Amino acid sequence: MKNILVTGGAGFIGANFVRYVVANHPTVHVTVLDKLTYAGNRANLAGLPADRVRLVVGDIADARLVNDLVQQVDAVVHYAAESHNDRSLRDPAPFIQTNIVGTYTLLQACVRYDVRFHHISTDEVYGDLPLRNAGMNDAADKFTPKSRYNPSSPYSASKASSDMLVHAWVRSFGLRATISNCSNNYGPYQHIEKFIPRQITNILSGRRPKLYGTGQNVRDWIHVDDHSRAVWLILTQGKIGETYLIGANGERSNLTVLQAILTAMGQPVDAYDHVHDRPGHDRRYAIDATKIETELGWQPQITDFSTGLQQTITWYRTHESWWQEEKATVEAAYQAVQTTEA
Ligand code: NAD
Ligand code: TDX
Numbered sequence: 001m002k003n004i005l006v007t008g009g010a011g012f013i014g015a016n017f018v019r020y021v022v023a024n025h026p027t028v029h030v031t032v033l034d035k036l037t038y039a040g041n042r043a044n045l046a047g048l049p050a051d052r053v054r055l056v057v058g059d060i061a062d063a064r065l066v067n068d069l070v071q072q073v074d075a076v077v078h079y080a081a082e083s084h085n086d087r088s089l090r091d092p093a094p095f096i097q098t099n100i101v102g103t104y105t106l107l108q109a110c111v112r113y114d115v116r117f118h119h120i121s122t123d124e125v126y127g128d129l130p131l132r133n134a135g136m137n138d139a140a141d142k143f144t145p146k147s148r149y150n151p152s153s154p155y156s157a158s159k160a161s162s163d164m165l166v167h168a169w170v171r172s173f174g175l176r177a178t179i180s181n182c183s184n185n186y187g188p189y190q191h192i193e194k195f196i197p198r199q200i201t202n203i204l205s206g207r208r209p210k211l212y213g214t215g216q217n218v219r220d221w222i223h224v225d226d227h228s229r230a231v232w233l234i235l236t237q238g239k240i241g242e243t244y245l246i247g248a249n250g251e252r253s254n255l256t257v258l259q260a261i262l263t264a265m266g267q268p269v270d271a272y273d274h275v276h277d278r279p280g281h282d283r284r285y286a287i288d289a290t291k292i293e294t295e296l297g298w299q300p301q302i303t304d305f306s307t308g309l310q311q312t313i314t315w316y317r318t319h320e321s322w323w324q325e326e327k328a329t330v331e332a333a334y335q336a337v338q339t340t341e342a
Pocket of ligand 2: 083084085086121122123124149183184185193194196198208211212213217219220254278
């Protein structure tokens with residue numbers, strides 16, 4: 001792998017992946033294709049060497065541009081997407097266009113030029129799991145590569161559709177592709193509309209954190225750097241046609257995570273507001289990562305959530321200029337649809 005195209009490389013996970021590649025694989029050159037939507041930010045790639053990383057601003061659904069870029073590389077790592085469930089409930093159209101039509105456009109180009117393709121997806125394609133009862137067998141109730149697709153939101157349905165396209169292009173056209181479905185990421189450069197950075201920046205800007213519903217919903221948290229390491233392994237050693245699930249045994253209720261943030265930031269544990277729940281809110285996600293652990297030898301390295309969270313809080317504290325300008329707009333958009341519960 002000498003030249004790779006990273007779509008969505010100016011977003012949260014894509015930018016962290018580009019930084020991981022630059023730091024750990026010195027012979028690789030990265031071209032980023034990113035539309036710089038509200039979620040993309042040039043600043044996420046600031047400071048990277050110009051002879052290793054090039055940013056092309058454009059749309060993954062632009063077939064001419066995509067064909068031009070794909071024929072110049074050995075592999076495509078496809079992160080670009082509309083990624084936020086709440087937005088997909090308000091306006092699904094860009095999710096269909098980018099996540100489905102955009103992925104299709106990349107697949108066609110990769111078949112035409114016989115380029116290796118890695119598709120970044122989410123555990124949300126499998127829908128949700130029941131909340132765990134005390135004494136329940138751990139391994140028995142997690143998502144595995146054999147779990148049934150059962151997406152709940154327009155976002156997760158569009159990602160499920162894109163996964164299906166990849167499967168079909170492998171089987172019908174011999175595309176050299178792999179898929180990974182990862183659990184909830186946290187770390188630096190995550191957009192402040194998302195749960196953890198929203199609450200951190202609420203506290204930093206004198207606002208109260210907002211919890212949906214009762215806060216009993218469970219997410220399976222993984223540090224973004226562990227995700228990047230896993231994707232690199234799959235890209236270089238994964239088996240064509242296979243799906244790998246990535247997760248770090250990080251199940252936590254939203255309330256637990258919020259209270260950890262409040263405590264780490266010196267606030268009382270009840271200093272937050274309950275707001276109305278997300279429609280169709282998935283109850284619980286949990287990943288069984290046995291396959292990538294046994295077949296590729298991957299293990300998460302950032303296993304202490306409180307340390308990872310503290311580093312993330314410090315990052316937002318020391319990068320106020322990265323998020324401050326947008327904060328009022330993001331909160332105003334939420335306020336238009338979310339009312340505080342009595
Ligand atoms: P993000 O919203 O932070 O970044 C998405 C990036 O894609 C942005 O830079 C945006 O400008 C770009 N983009 C959007 N539409 C585009 C288009 N039409 N053409 C080119 N670029 C476009 O998202 P993220 O959280 O970094 O997620 C990245 C990928 O990882 C997504 O595919 C998402 O489904 C997947 N994923 C995310 C998580 C998570 O916890 N955030 C977990 C599992 C999988
Ligand atoms: O203010 C909030 N309060 C709150 O309680 C927000 C923004 C969220 N939540 C809850 C909803 C979820 O249960 O926190 C949980 C996490 O919410 P999000 O950050 O919006 O993430 P989620 O919906 O779980 O989806 C994320 O993980 C899977 C990413 O956004 C997706 O791109 C990824 O596929």
